[in-house]
Amino acid sequence: MGLGYVGLPTAAILATRGFSVVGVDVDDKKVNQIKNCKLSINEAGLDVLLKAVINSKNLTVQTDIVEADVFIVCVPTPLNKNKKADLSFVKNAVRYVGKKIMKGNLVILESTVPPGTTKGLVRKILENESKLKCPGDFYLTYSPERVLPGNLLRELVKNNRVIGGIDVDSAKKAEDIYSSFVEGEICLTDTVTAEFVKLMENTYRAVNIALANEFAKIGKHDINIREAIEIANKHPRVNILNPGPGVGGHCIPLDPWFLVDENSELIKIALETNKGMPGYVCKLLENVFKKAKKKIKNSKIVLLGASYKKDVDDIRESPTDKMINVLKKKECNVVVYDPIVEHCRYLEKNFEKAFKNADACVIVTDHSVFKNIDWNKVKKLMNNNPVLIDTRNIVKDVKGFISEGY
Ligand SMILES: NC(=O)c1ccc[n+]([C@@H]2O[C@H](COP(=O)([O-])OP(=O)(O)OC[C@H]3O[C@@H](n4cnc5c(N)ncnc54)[C@H](O)[C@@H]3O)[C@@H](O)[C@H]2O)c1
Missing domain, CATH: 3.40.50.720 (NAD(P)-binding Rossmann-like Domain)
Incomplete structure (x- = not known):
């Protein structure tokens, strides 16, 4: 059934x-x-x-x-x-x-x-x-x-x-x-x-992702959070997860709520932390626009990836969708580029069209194919002072962008 x-x-x-x-x-x-x-x-x-x-x-x-x-x-x-x-x-x-x-x-x-x-x-x-x-x-x-x-x-x-x-x-x-x-x-x-076990498993994931996200927010610009996590994880009893733009899918953002009652503040705060991440990323984007002396209103922003996790086409509860809502309120022109997803709001399947005259790119999903993106080519397609926000740590050693990320 x-x-x-x-x-x-x-x-x-x-x-x-x-x-x-x-x-x-x-x-x-x-x-x-x-x-x-x-x-x-x-x-x-x-x-x-x-x-x-x-x-x-x-x-x-x-x-x-x-x-x-x-x-x-x-x-x-x-x-x-x-x-x-x-x-x-x-x-x-x-x-x-x-x-x-x-x-x-x-x-x-x-x-x-x-x-x-x-x-x-x-x-x-x-x-x-x-x-x-x-x-x-x-x-x-x-x-x-x-x-x-x-x-x-x-x-x-x-x-x-x-x-x-x-x-x-x-x-x-x-x-x-x-x-x-x-x-x-x-x-x-x-x-x-058995019912409790299933909910504990999803809650364990949600709380630990929230902790990684919290570390990334506390670390802000002063700390390379990925490096810090890598070193901390060399401790024999520490295994910090990767921070990201928020959680999605049918399970992790939703199921832990089944366990939330008046005694479970920790789970509630973790869920709210993860839910707040798309908004936090948009705030980062806005700050970088200010740094670049660019106006976010009427700017063209490419959200890279529509699905909530790499290499799948599942967009349920995806952080991209939540970012679209925030950025549309700021009157941005949003384009979503995702080679795997077939249907979502503002989807542009043509890579060049997606990036042409864009002001900023936010990496939301870490699809494997994104590792092969030629960022120098992207830079040429984009407007002057291009902004890049990498929430997945997939871009290495690329120059010419005003960037932020964790
Ligand atoms: N997707 C996952 O990765 C995953 C992992 C673990 C657990 N779960 C859990 O498994 C359950 C199903 O999740 P899913 O992702 O397969 O959902 P889904 O939405 O992909 O599929 C559910 C299907 O059930 C059908 N349906 C609804 N009412 C029905 C009825 N009365 N009789 C017959 N069919 C009916 C719907 O039409 C739909 O096709 C959920 O409780 C979910 O939390 C999902």
């Missing part, structure tokens, strides 16, 4: 392991695309895998749910306006499942959810819809995904996995399914612990 970043690769891999898989999604456009082996996400190797499993008929896709032995739910869990988990997609999907389950079936929830959701809300809906009891009549587990977009297929197989069961038998049933393709260690526990 849910053929997105998580559900589709999972369905495709299971289809290569001897299971007869039915992929279900409420989005009929997406279902038709997948039927025709077209992907809405750019993920290495997935196109080849999809063709193979669709052609072999081991994976069929449709909008209607069917009876099955195992139901795996991978639907979105966004934040609502009050920064709480919006569980409406999970509720709807589980309601459908509840109408179809029979004695002996297994239900696995993969969506990221607040602790207690599986044994509370999910179990209740399944029991109400099916008139069955759990544990007893059917098996129920929670098993979150830990994949890194861009390396999804490899990580699905190689990563360690946690499976939380409503009881031991449920956890073991789910282990039978996942061990068909998981080569990493599988840890069995209860559902609440």
